[in-house]
Amino acid sequence: MEAAVAFSSYIDESAPKFIHRLAQAVAIPSVSTDAARRPDVLKMGAWLNDQLQSLGVTTKLADVGTHVVDGQALPLPPIILGRIGNDPQKKTVLVYGHYDVQPAEKSDGWDTDPFQLVIDESTGRMFGRGSSDDKGPVLGWLNVLDAHKALGLELPVNMRFCFEGMEESNSEGLHDLIRSEVAKGKDGWFDGVDCVCISDNYWMNTRTPCLTYGLRGIAYFKVTVSGPSRDLHSGGFGRVVHEPMTDLVYLLGRLVTPKGEILIPGVEDMVAPADVEERDIYEKLDYTIADVEEAVGAPITLSDDKATVLMGRMRMPSLSLHGIEGAYSGPGGKTVIPASVSGKFSLRIVPPQTPESIKALVVPYIEQEFAKLESKNRLAVEMLGGGMPWMADYKHWNYEAARRATEAVYKRSPDLTREGGSIPVTLTFAESLGVNVLLLPMGRGDDGAHSTNEKLDRSNFIEGSKLLGTYLYELAAIPSQ
Numbered sequence: 001m002e003a004a005v006a007f008s009s010y011i012d013e014s015a016p017k018f019i020h021r022l023a024q025a026v027a028i029p030s031v032s033t034d035a036a037r038r039p040d041v042l043k044m045g046a047w048l049n050d051q052l053q054s055l056g057v058t059t060k061l062a063d064v065g066t067h068v069v070d071g072q073a074l075p076l077p078p079i080i081l082g083r084i085g086n087d088p089q090k091k092t093v094l095v096y097g098h099y100d101v102q103p104a105e106k107s108d109g110w111d112t113d114p115f116q117l118v119i120d121e122s123t124g125r126m127f128g129r130g131s132s133d134d135k136g137p138v139l140g141w142l143n144v145l146d147a148h149k150a151l152g153l154e155l156p157v158n159m160r161f162c163f164e165g166m167e168e169s170n171s172e173g174l175h176d177l178i179r180s181e182v183a184k185g186k187d188g189w190f191d192g193v194d195c196v197c198i199s200d201n202y203w204m205n206t207r208t209p210c211l212t213y214g215l216r217g218i219a220y221f222k223v224t225v226s227g228p229s230r231d232l233h234s235g236g237f238g239r240v241v242h243e244p245m246t247d248l249v250y251l252l253g254r255l256v257t258p259k260g261e262i263l264i265p266g267v268e269d270m271v272a273p274a275d276v277e278e279r280d281i282y283e284k285l286d287y288t289i290a291d292v293e294e295a296v297g298a299p300i301t302l303s304d305d306k307a308t309v310l311m312g313r314m315r316m317p318s319l320s321l322h323g324i325e326g327a328y329s330g331p332g333g334k335t336v337i338p339a340s341v342s343g344k345f346s347l348r349i350v351p352p353q354t355p356e357s358i359k360a361l362v363v364p365y366i367e368q369e370f371a372k373l374e375s376k377n378r379l380a381v382e383m384l385g386g387g388m389p390w391m392a393d394y395k396h397w398n399y400e401a402a403r404r405a406t407e408a409v410y411k412r413s414p415d416l417t418r419e420g421g422s423i424p425v426t427l428t429f430a431e432s433l434g435v436n437v438l439l440l441p442m443g444r445g446d447d448g449a450h451s452t453n454e455k456l457d458r459s460n461f462i463e464g465s466k467l468l469g470t471y472l473y474e475l476a477a478i479p480s481q
């Protein structure tokens with residue numbers, strides 16, 4: 001374990017260099033959901049590829065074609081496949097991460113430019129879009145490679161990498177690529193992989209590291225109501241025509257109650273209630289209502305019971321309303337009747353739900369509710385994307401290695417958690433490769449991923465980089481099964 005000690009010291013000494021590299025990554029606004037930002041996603045892929053190569057990783061950029069956004073064909077960002085080490089005596093770990101980010105504008109309410117890493121020296125907080133989701137963790141792996149190269153140390157395991165630029169946009173192209181690589185057998189990029197590690201979620205709170213063995217899936221919908229051929233004056237046509245916005249707001253109001261209960265018949269019934277034993281798991285997690293209040297910045301939990309709140313995030317489906325396209329949202333009081341409006345909402349889903357089984361309940365339900373309105377407007381409901389939920393065996397040696405690494409770095413045992421978010425590729429890796437997948441988060445529960453003022457704490461970046469490297473040593477120390 002001497003190498004592991006030298007590795008940890010190097011990570012500490014190199015913090016300024018690593019933070020500088022993170023600043024470079026954050027400065028590339030690689031927003032995959034915005035067609036206008038696609039060149040930046042490609043730029044970010046090229047930057048990451050260069051970094052990997054300079055650290056001794058052999059890479060291949062997998063071109064997964066194009067997709068159509070608003071009638072425009074856009075190149076999908078390349079999937080970066082990497083490999084380093086080919087020792088048959090060593091385990092082979094596949095690392096996945098994503099180099100795209102969610103949208104961010106200063107006007108959304110950021111205190112600083114979202115695409116500039118700004119460090120608050122008094123708290124150690126490093127603000128910037130992607131700092132926690134997922135550029136910080138991806139760069140954590142680069143830090144591990146950097147340390148080994150600089151120290152002339154061999155990595156304790158063989159590593160394979162898969163970094164995509166479309167995770168925030170349904171991982172387009174990735175699932176097929178994985179399946180086609182696996183179908184190549186011995187010649188495929190993932191041949192010989194023993195386990196997978198993904199660092200792309202967060203601790204439950206601000207103090208307790210965790211290992212994550214479950215993710216919710218997602219089914220994302222767009223419901224459009226259209227009527228007049230153009231926007232109308234509400235003075236001239238209010239109470240004269242069926243208004244698309246009125247119909248849409250009614251429909252959105254029929255999806256979920258303010259208490260979070262999903263109103264679409266059949267959705268809640270698909271999930272068995274927790275028994276006493278399962279409830280006990282949530283009771284024992286290091287988590288309080290105050291942790292949620294701190295993360296969201298207001299005392300607004302749906303329940304005051306900790307287990308109920310945790311189950312709402314980890315083992316229950318949820319439905320969130322995201323926005324209305326086409327509605328007036330500018331300043332002032334514009335008296336318009338919008339001609340066509342689209343409501344966006346998604347369901348986070350849990351086993352045994354699938355995007356398709358949810359779609360089969362959602363679409364007819366909205367159509368029936370719309371029929372009740374006797375509106376002369378037109379309705380269209382589409383599912384924009386979906387991702388499967390996933391659960392892993394947390395008694396596997398992959399989790400054992402991560403547990404030991406966490407104890408070594410953080411001097412405490414990690415919590416075992418299920419994550420409320422989604423990483424659509426996780427199940428594809430588990431099923432296609434037939435190996436265990438581990439989620440080993442770097443950031444904290446208050447990082448504000450997808451939100452304004454997203455941040456990563458400097459200590460989480462540095463200790464988290466140590467954690468990723470130490471995990472590799474612990475993997476190597478576990479006898480092959």
Ligand SMILES: C[C@H](N)C(=O)N[C@@H](Cc1c[nH]cn1)C(=O)O
Nearest residue numbers: 133167168169170200201421422
């Ligand atoms: C947990 C992960 N870091 C994440 O944020 N995943 C996204 C994936 C997604 C699905 N549709 C759009 N993005 C999420 O859970 O929202």
Ligand SMILES: [Zn+2]
Nearest residue numbers: 133168449450
């Ligand atoms: Zn995300």
Ligand SMILES: [Zn+2]
Nearest residue numbers: 098133134200
């Ligand atoms: Zn992510």
